[in-house]
Amino acid sequence: MTGEYRSALVGTGCQLPGRVFTNDEFVATIDTSDEWIRTRTGIRERRFALPSETASSLGIEAARKALENCQLTGNDLDLIICATVTPDMMTPATACLLQSALKCRHIPSFDLTAACTGFLYGMSVADQFIRTGTCRNVLVVGTEILSRAIDFSDRNSCILFGDGAGAVILQATKEPNRGIRSVNLFADGERQRFIQVPGMATITQPGEQPIKYLQMNGREVFKFAVQRMVELIHHANEEAAKLGTHISMLIPHQVNQRIIDAALESTGFPADRVMVNLDRYGNTSAASVPIALDEAIREGRAKKGDTVLLVAFGGGLTWGSSVVTL
Structure with missing residues (x-):
């Protein structure tokens, strides 16, 4: 090609x-x-x-x-x-x-x-x-x-x-105004202890209890997620304007309704233009955004020609967004 x-x-x-x-x-x-x-x-x-x-x-x-x-x-x-x-x-x-x-x-x-x-x-x-x-x-x-x-x-x-x-x-x-328009990805390994999932090769430091299951500092993760989601929405709105379009729908990582509500309140993004299915599926980590995206398209809430904003944040700590015109 x-x-x-x-x-x-x-x-x-x-x-x-x-x-x-x-x-x-x-x-x-x-x-x-x-x-x-x-x-x-x-x-x-x-x-x-x-x-x-x-x-x-x-x-x-x-x-x-x-x-x-x-x-x-x-x-x-x-x-x-x-x-x-x-x-x-x-x-x-x-x-x-x-x-x-x-x-x-x-x-x-x-x-x-x-x-x-x-x-x-x-x-x-x-x-x-x-x-x-x-x-x-x-x-x-x-x-x-x-x-x-x-x-x-x-x-x-x-x-x-x-x-x-x-x-x-x-x-x-080769369509100029279709597909992935922008991507922004970030990581902060200094705060990696906020979310951890052990593996077979995970070692235990002297004096520490072994990690057997997923560990999460809920309070810190909540603050981190709201802050980053607000930043990503603001930045995406600016990017969309430069591209000559607007965000028709926000499809966020489905983690907690309170996090989504806090970010919407801070940014003023309309709640009726947000895809939420966490009430039925909870937090499915890497599967969260594509499941919500698929449902939004199948339900007709996101249609061809619409520009959607995908937002996620999680362990690493990592966070990111993508502006996509369907």
Whole structure:
């Protein structure tokens, strides 16, 4: 391929696990209630993976839906990027499992880890491959099985998370006002202890308790998320104006209704132009934004020609945004 290419979003898909886990089901193991969870988070229920479901199995189904949505097959793909913090295995990469299941050619396939911002990092990497002319069709998947990484005795964190997968197909286009218009990515490793998920190779320092499950400093994460979301919205509005467009819809990381409300109050962004589904799915980390994006498109809330703002923030600490014209 030659010439000036951009990355158009031509297909989306998502897959949610079969088990619905309501707030009331936590009452048997921790001191909480449906009202306590709803008023503090906005979450009513979430999906947990069945024993047979994995990050790869959910990702495969989301990818198949995204391919079908744009009438492509695995054979049309040139690259697969999978964002996850809960892979099936340390190796092979979950992306390689997707490559096999989708019957792709021997295309490059790799995982990317940036926690809840992982999907936006993945979209940015895919965009570079397309803009340089290396790839024409790229699959980007965010998939998580967080239910296997949380401490169900910690009422401050276990109530927040759920499982799921979302996928998009990015395709090379020469249309000047379509596709990914801008990307902004950040990280602050100085505050990495605010959110941590251990792995098989995680070591314990002398005098410290071993980390067995996801650990999170909720108070600090809340302040960080509101601050960064406000900054990203302001910056995106300025970018959109320079591009001669406006933000039709905000699709944020689905983490906590209070965080979203605080950011909207500070920025003045209209609540009726925000896609929220955290009440049904909770925080699905890297899968959060693509699931919400897919639902917004399927429900007709985001249509072809609309410019949407994708925003995420999470462990690392990482945060980022992308302005995309559908």
